[in-house]
Amino acid sequence: MAIPLETDPSLDLTACDREPIHIPGAIQPHGLLLVAEAGPGHAVIAGAGAIEARLATHWQGRPLADLLGQDIQALLHHLPGGLDATSQIVVPGIGESFVATVHRGGTHLLVELEPVAGAPASVSTTLAWLDAVAASFERAADLQTLYDRAAGAFRMLTGFDRVMIYRFLDDDAGQVVAEDRDPSLATFRNHRFPASDIPRQARALYVRNRTRTIPTVDYDPAPLRPAAFDHIDLSDVAVRHVSPIHLQYLRNMGVEASASISIVKDGLLWGLIACHHNSPRVLPPDVRNTAATLASGLARQIRAKEEAAAYRERLTLRADEDHMVPRLNSEEPLRASIIAVKDELRAMLHADGFAMVAGNQIERSGRCPDDNVLAGIARWVRERGGEPLATHELGALFPMARAHETMMSGLLALPLFDEDAILLWLRAETVETIEWAGNPHKSVAVTPGETLTPRTSFASYSETVRGCSQRWTLEQIEAAHRLRRRFHEARQHLQVRTLNREYARALSEKDALLAQKDVLMKEVNHRVQNSLQLVASFLRLQAKTANSPVVADHLAEAQARLAAVALVHRRLYRDDQVESVDLARYVDELIADMRTSLGAEWGRHIKLDLAPVLVPTDRAVNIGLILTELVINATKYAYGGAAGPLAIALEQHGGKLRLIVADDGRGKGDGEGFGSRMMDAMVQRLSGVIEYGDNHPGLRAIMTAPIDEI
Template sequence: MAIPLETDPTLDLTVCDREPIHIPGAIQPHGLLLVAAAGGEHQVLAGAGAIEARLAADWQGRRLSDLLGQDVAPLLDHLPGGLDTVGQLPVEGIGERFVATLHRTGTHLLVELEPVADEPTSVATTLGWLDAVAGSFERAADLQTLYDRAASAFRRLTGFDRVMIYRFLDDDAGQVVAEDRDPALETFRNHRFPASDIPRQARALYVRNRTRVIPTIDYDPAPLRPAGFAQLDLSDIAVRHVSPVHLQYLRNMGVEASASISIVKDGLLWGLVACHHNGPRRLPPDVRSTGATLASGLARQIRAKEEAAAYRERLALRVAEDSVVPRLNSEEPLRAAIVAVKDELCAMLHADGFAMIAGDQVERFGRCPDDDVLVGIARWVRERGGEPIATHELGALLPIARGHEQTASGLLAVPLHEEDAILLWLRAETIETIEWAGNPHKSVAVEPGAMLTPRASFAVYTETVSGRSQRWTLEQIEAGHRLRRRFHEARQHLQVRILNREYHRALAEKDALLAQKDVLMKEVNHRVQNSLQLVASFLRLQAKTANSTVVADHLAEAQARLAAVALVHRRLYRDDQVESVDLSRYIEELIADMRVSLGAEWGRHIKLDLAPVLVPTDRAVNIGLILTELVINATKYAYGGAAGPVVIALEQHGGKLRLIVADDGRGKGDGEGFGSRMMDAMVQRLSGIIEFGDNAPGLRAIMTAPIAEV
């Protein structure tokens, strides 16, 4: 949509993100729209399109069932739970046939009618074709092959001149990862499009409406009549009028007709199947349904192949670790032991250079900057707390690294406990050439207050990005954490063997000290747990003696919050990795405790769907408190104090996690209590966002936050 402006820094560039595209007040003229009352006999109140010429002359005020030629009440009464749409109803018009889709929204029924071919493809033929394409998706060797096969399959299905598989990137920009087109057309393959081309509210509608078609961009919109219905929400209507800005955008691209099919993976918009045609072209409802089904299968295959690739990488890293760590058990000094496996250490993380810094002494291998730069990097790592650090853009964080991008643009630093040593894996700068469909930085001169217009040029614009290396994967960063622990364990074992041979008595004393330390740690843990239990007991006794029900409820909520903190402490004592916690296991134990406190009736209704996510310990505490508040709110407000279904889900999407708490009740609290304020503060501390939506019925709370601290 809009391009960044430089002429007026006060101009609001988010206008496209706020355009009310869900209430256009009109439809595309190839279809019809009827608006009927949701209750009673479903009297038709308003409509749009050439209804008199194509469906019935005296349509306004009639019963909806009479106009459609069939009774719609049984269909609406037997909709599956949580659904408000039923479609594919055949309707005979004046000289043509339609397929009707009914949408139940608020106090109205919206009925959209689209013309269909006289001889639609049979169900058996469609299922056979889908099965064959799904088989080809499964046999794809890698993701790129899958994308290419998907582009070809969707072009065969739709018949459009150009079909692109368009993937959203982390910054909401998009990239065409595959394309099937008429050879006479120029290619958009691998081209990127700025995030502003698809505004935020449009991306939200792509999740809600999985298919969208514009048979021709040159049309006169058919307004809703009477005019009092112009502000009706048409979010679910496929024939909804298109934003004039988007129509101009398509004209600027030289496109006459377009269609899009959403690729939704794990409930999030992964990308689009974008279809363009050089002339008018319709996409019948049955073809759109087939496309939506195929896109769902494509999303599942994308997820499966991404998970398989991550598993293979983890397995390869484990094999590399197992070949390196045993060689560190020799009785030579740490420096000599690491020098002996330098090539394997460098290769296992696909680094261009590797260095070990102990004090001011440097051992370097491969492509590395000068020793003084390496010492400066090691000093910087120590100043940041001595924890592992990973970055693909070191020059942006550390001034001393600027000017050395050719050898040290990427850094994975792993401090070791022994000899104050630090291991550095270095990656050279990767010059990336990005092809944009048009200049994303070009200024557009407009007067303040003037309407923004879409960009007019889609000519290839090449941008070169430097100062960055290839990104470290999450699996590689986890391997760095494991190496640190395994190096420590290997050197400990070596030290034990040496002391056992040369200083038997000293080893016995050391073992006694270690045992005493373990006893002390157990005692410390025992006392901390006792203290937390004591506080919880005081709260419980105070709640029982409180005269006020409100005070008792507040004390009960405080017990739940205290339990969330205590659980993290117990997990830290049990686990060998104190800097992080498996959030799924933590949530399972937290909910197990809450089931006990809430009672057996609530315990049977709480369901979990948790993916394993490794998070820093301090973030786990905040997430546990947020989850506690959300569950407390559900038990208090969803069912009026009675027990009812509550679903808790945990998902990971790249570098972010998503925590979902959903119920089937009747709403939420006022959001102004202490718990709500505390929850908002916890979400802000996580640099996350929390959204509340309609679970149809009930409330669906979604908290999204980065896994690591931003």
């Protein structure tokens, strides 16, 4: 669970982020740990715990196979590719039996042994129970019902006094969204914890090692021996020693035992199932495995219900939009049409107030401040460049609005094309009371050199947050952009109809001018495309005649980058929304072009999994060039120049997107060429990050960036 600290605000709390919790140098004493050489013989060279009393009197230097009674080579041979641990095996000890799990740990094999408390449930019984719980998850009507059912299911599985579903919010703070507990315990439901409570390295371990258990907080850690081995990375070891700060935190909380199961959605840490018990309690390995499997099913159900809710919202917005559009295509001016549907526009986006500011004319619907305030907001929006704006905390951007927060803490502003008018959707202040497990702002005196300690008070502390409204959803913002285009189209249609009536005798001339303009635009696009194709052909010719393979490769890379730019240019003249691009469609077309340039053999090996993401056009250009570089690197280094499997995926997570390029090849590239340096610069321009990981086998490159510019 979280580790809130009570400290002076001047202290550097990032020290928690630097604690090497993956190298504790010790384990919890309920288990044992053997460290063996990875080479032939697998001699045991180090260990931790009461090995002499519980497993074997003489163990150091002996082959691992003798201690475990297993053919280690056969065991490792059957280890599934890409996994770090073998299936659990039963090992007899001195007066007890252990469940052993073998991990690969760099140049060593790590074997953790946990005592078998009793006969585990049969496979058929476990599968039947998991199937029943999964069915109840599927039948949940909404996310809150799903969370509540999950808390009950995990408490039934683990037997802990308290089980909480702990979700990470957009700002990385955490909130207990569901809880199942012993009635005698106080509730933590809906309580929040700041983002600093769980350090970055701890979150990384939660993704890597999905379960963790502390049978008792009052234990003396068993150090690795000999001492020279206390630096070994124990990230994958379930019995590793826990941070002393966290143990003291649990003692202060009155918790004697705890367990955590990670909820990982789309490769990211969504939240935790946090379990607390008021007396020592062991969570056996078979139960942990069942819990991890159930957590994976829970993550899939969360994703399915989130997507279903977003889809239903899109359908509702589309229906409201289709209901209003015919009224916009009437014979009356656009402003009059908007005034006629102002109530519907307000209700469509669930706003408390709506206003249209057009010069000195102000029309309103619902709860709105005075006209001079609305006019001031419209001037401020124009001064910002006249771009659409959505915020749930207007006072932070426009201080003058703080005096009217009760009416307009949230704002969605939409300047209209070709109109001196701005549409304003307003949302009233939503006073939110946040429950904290203790006062997060309380400080204690800490003298220089004193060790940070966890707080001792967990009394519920309420904090009232003002000046914020309900957030605008991505679907609502997208609907507002569509309305803007519809208004623009309605105005154009009205102008055309008016001109047709007023200048009937000039209709032929006007049609000719419009046709000429269209031809001119097409000609401009045609000439640009011809120029780009000419440069591409020149590069291709130079590549064929180049005497140096290095020069030929550079020319081929330049040709691929040119193709990415050419594709975006074609989209600018083809789409009606030039400021944004459907990134999935763009990537699909870009890869289609690259299939042609790379050849049929590569074309058959490239697989796409693309989610629709609407991004600004300038960001799409950079993303296209980054994708081009990643594909070029894969074709050059992954398979030694030969063709091989290449998977490309595009995902959206809230306000961020992830572009993934994965191969099954050698798993590395030089990373020092011009293309790599250019790609790093483009990633920084997107305010994003790019990470490389082992694809087991091959290389997995993940570029994460905000959808909109920060």
